Amino acid sequence: MVSIEEALKIISNQPVNLKTETRELSKCPGFSLSEEIRAPFDMPAFDNSAMDGYALCGISKEYNIVGEVAAGDKSDYKLKEGEAVRIFTGASVPENSTAVIMQEKTKVEVSKLILEQVPNEGQCIRRRGGELKKDQLVFEKAYTITPAGIGLIGSLGIEKVEVFKKPKINLITTGNELIEPGKEKAAGQIYESNSYALASACEQYGFSINGKEQIKDDFQAIKSGIRKSLKSSDVLILSGGISVGDYDFVKQALEENGVEELFYKVFQKPGKPLYFGKKADKYIFALPGNPASSLSCFYVYVLPFLYKLSGSQKDGLKQFNVPISHDFENKADRPVFLKANLVNNHVVILNGQGSSMIQSMALGNALVFLNAETSVKKGENVSCLLIS
Template sequence: MVTIEEALRIIEDQKITLQRETKPLEESLSYALAANTVSPFDVPEFDNSAMDGYALCGLYQEYKLVGEVAAGDSKDISLKDGEAVRIFTGAKVPQNTSAVMMQEKTSVKENTLFLDEMPKAGQNIRKKGGQLKEGQKVFEKGHILNPPSLALMGSLGLAQLEVFSKPQVNIITTGNELVKPGESKTEGQIYESNSYAISGALQQFGFEHHQKTQIQDDFEATKTGIKTALDSCDVLIISGGISVGDYDFVKQSLEENGVNELFYKVFQKPGKPLYFGRKQDQFVFALPGNPASSLTCFYVYVLPLLQKLSGYVRTGLATYQFPIKHPYENRFGRPSFLKAAVFDGKAQILDGQGSSMIQSMAKGNALAFVDEGEKLAEGDLISCKLIS
């Protein structure tokens, strides 16, 4: 058995080779860049108007209107002192433009423009290179592409991006008692739910599963199912069958398939019977079968490895310290990840901390960590991993 810190260190210390690929811009969300990105030109490429209004030459309150410039117009206009043109947001400002006045502060009579106030030099003009200079670094290698990142890359004309590939993930659930939702079940059977939790968590953080399989509690079936899954994945996630019961065949089946155990069992609650192994460049997590244990182990241990394999610079859930809303004492005898809700800057430990209880987890948004035997008074800081 290992400690939480030892388990996380073993995962972090795994030597890996990152794979690269070229993705279309629209398919690159949540991928990590495989190279630094520099701007191929100034952004903006030309001085342009920040709003709908009038481009002015000189600083007065009365101008002669001489034309109009719309966004996308390529015509080259040069203003003379005391002249103005109607202009729209994003349009290139004419030569000799001193300022742009928003239309709400103007009035027009025949061909004369009147301003409600004196303009200020340079107001409402987006200057060439004001956001980026040609050759300036835009993003570092490893930057995770979010929606604003995609917008910026698009504005640079980059239709294809070089990114680190994401790992191929397969999921196996085990258990004779499990029935797929929507099918009929008999006394003693339950509906399978863990694969939906794991699949959803993968999607939540920008990953997908390639294959999802349910197998019975049978040694040959388990061994064959694991062999088949390993034929087409980088990371295999197994839920159930990893404890020490008479029908828990996962650990032995992994050994039979040449998977090298890196750790088995973690001194924690929930999720003590957690397994992590490796076969060449493939990784295997065998998670406990209880729903809350399984999902907790995914968030704490599986997610950091998936992110590491994807070239992320920082891995794992965002962790913060919050004052706790009430006294709490950890009486579980092990360091514990507790279902919690963080609202208005304070953390509350939720009822229903059992390993099988998923409802409280669904209502919360964090995993709060409390060490073995730790006692907290109201207002004490508690470490929380935010899961949503």
């Protein structure tokens, strides 16, 4: 058995072989860059108007209107003192433009422009290179591409980018008692939900499931399922069958498939029977079957490793130290991850902390970490992972 810190260190120290691919820009959200991006030109590429109005030459309250420039037009105007042109947002400002005045602060009498107030030099003009200079670093390698990042990359004229591939993930759940939702449930059976929860958790953080399978508590079937799944995945996640019961066959099935155990069992609650192993460049997490245990282990251990395999700068969930809203005592002899709700910068530990209880996790948005046999008073800071 290892400590939480030891387990996390073993996971984070694993060498990974990052693979790259070229993707169209529209298909890049959530992927991490495998190379830096630099600006191919100044941005903006030319001085342009920040709004609809008039480009002015000189500082005055009256100007002669000598023309018009629309967005996309090439401006051939070279303004003289006291001259103005009608201009629209994004249009190139003429040479010698001192400022742009918004149309709402003007009135026009024939070809005469009259301003409500004297403009400031340079106002409402977006200067060339004001956002980025040519060859300036835009994004570092490993930047995780956001919607705003997509917009910026597109504005640089880049249609394809080099990114790190995301790992192929397979899910296996085990248990004789499990049936699919929608089927009629007999006595002693329960609806299988872990594969849905784990797949959803993966997708929430930008990962997709390559395939999933539900297998009965049969050693040969589990062994065969693991062997087949390892061929088509980079990461195999199993749920159930990893404890020490008579029908817990996962650990032995992994061993007989040549998987090297990196650790088994973590000194924590919930999720003590957690397994982590590898075979060549493939990695295996065997999670407990209890729903809250399974999801908690995913958030704490699996997700950071998925980020690492995808070349991301992220290393897991956001962690906060926030005050607790009430007194609480952890009487357990192990460190605990507690289902909680973070509201208005205070955290409340919820009822229903059993490892099989998923409702409290569904209603909460955080996990609170407390050491063994620890008491905290209202207002004291506790460590908190934000899960939604």
